Amino acid sequence: MIRVAEAPRKLAWRIGEVVESSPDTPRTKSLFLEVPGWEGHRAGQHVDVRLTAEDGYQAQRSYSIASAPEAGRVELLVERLDDGEVSPYLTDELRAGDGLELRGPIGGWFAWETREGGPLLLVAGGSGIAPLMAMIRHRKAAGNDTPTRLLFSSRSYEEIIFREKLEQLAAGDETLQIIHTLTRSRPEGWTGYARRIDEQILNEVAFSPEERPLAFVCGPTPLVETVATALVGLGHEPTRVKTERFGPTGG
Amino acid sequence: MDEQRLDGNAAAGVLAEIFTFEVTTARAACAHCGATGEVGAQMAYVTEIGTVVRCAACDNPLIRVVRQDEGPERYWLDLKGVEYLQLRERM
Numbered sequence: 001m002i003r004v005a006e007a008p009r010k011l012a013w014r015i016g017e018v019v020e021s022s023p024d025t026p027r028t029k030s031l032f033l034e035v036p037g038w039e040g041h042r043a044g045q046h047v048d049v050r051l052t053a054e055d056g057y058q059a060q061r062s063y064s065i066a067s068a069p070e071a072g073r074v075e076l077l078v079e080r081l082d083d084g085e086v087s088p089y090l091t092d093e094l095r096a097g098d099g100l101e102l103r104g105p106i107g108g109w110f111a112w113e114t115r116e117g118g119p120l121l122l123v124a125g126g127s128g129i130a131p132l133m134a135m136i137r138h139r140k141a142a143g144n145d146t147p148t149r150l151l152f153s154s155r156s157y158e159e160i161i162f163r164e165k166l167e168q169l170a171a172g173d174e175t176l177q178i179i180h181t182l183t184r185s186r187p188e189g190w191t192g193y194a195r196r197i198d199e200q201i202l203n204e205v206a207f208s209p210e211e212r213p214l215a216f217v218c219g220p221t222p223l224v225e226t227v228a229t230a231l232v233g234l235g236h237e238p239t240r241v242k243t244e245r246f247g248p249t250g251g
Numbered sequence: 252m253d254e255q256r257l258d259g260n261a262a263a264g265v266l267a268e269i270f271t272f273e274v275t276t277a278r279a280a281c282a283h284c285g286a287t288g289e290v291g292a293q294m295a296y297v298t299e300i301g302t303v304v305r306c307a308a309c310d311n312p313l314i315r316v317v318r319q320d321e322g323p324e325r326y327w328l329d330l331k332g333v334e335y336l337q338l339r340e341r342m
Contacts, residue, residue: 107264
């Protein structure tokens with residue numbers, strides 16, 4: 001039998017079906033999509049989403065995939081930006097059963113698979129948790145025990161995205177540690193970090209440079225740049241620090 | 252629209268429209284300063300008009316892509332800022 005290699009396919013737009021839309025925090029929602037013919041993704045990859053108005057005007061945004069490659073549905077985390085062109089539609093208008101035009105998975109660089117090892121240092125600001133959540137879920141689904149630390153900066157306790165899901169993932173897993181910092185307000189009795197991530201926090205939380213952690217940093221541009229600079233300043237190898245900046249706008 | 256300074260990974264979509272290989276994990280050598288690194292580790296500037304990937308070390312434009320959507324789709328790809336691109340099949 002002759003086997004013919006499949007020709008490379010150009011990255012194509014297609015329609016995913018929203019099967020569930022569920023709020024997570026006051027400003028974020030998870031969209032669960034069934035995408036016909038989805039080839040699977042690597043943890044950390046994103047999709048492009050495109051909206052087309054009746055007059056033909058199009059707006060396109062990138063959203064990281066928050067689900068593990070092992071999950072059947074594609075989960076996108078959407079943060080509602082009040083003056084955004086795309087996110088208010090995704091969080092307020094889109095319903096289960098609706099179609100959503102997207103393409104992907106995209107981007108092989110900010111991606112992690114269990115075989116790449118660790119230790120794994122994940123640093124997130126706000127909705128920057130999405131691609132890192134995919135990595136944590138992938139690690140769990142694969143039964144992998146790479147030592148992993150997540151340092152997660154949120155404005156308040158109520159705004160910690162995936163808070164309960166992260167607690168469940170960390171429960172009973174001694175190799176996964178989750179460290180929160182809350183930058184604006186804290187619940188009474190909060191004993192965790194209470195400021196923006198700085199070099200001192202990283203010095204306390206990050207693995208030592210000798211352990212050669214693989215670092216993935218995702219969030220708003222100032223956070224990403226502060227963290228990447230501080231990690232290199234602490235002696236971590238620049239090539240093992242991977243960053244994904246959200247732009248100043250987007251939405 | 253404001254220009255956004257992002258990671259090379261942000262150019263992955265438009266580059267995947269052109270290349271069959273994954274470009275963000277390709278190694279690029281800067282034709283200006285000689286620095287080499289993965290495209291994803293460089294800086295990307297994304298606007299409605301097009302995408303520019305610049306060398307993280309010296310800011311030299313490595314890759315410029317402009318797409319024309321009206322009429323038949325057309326691309327302009329300017330690679331004169333890279334000495335070479337080393338593309339690899341995904342393992």
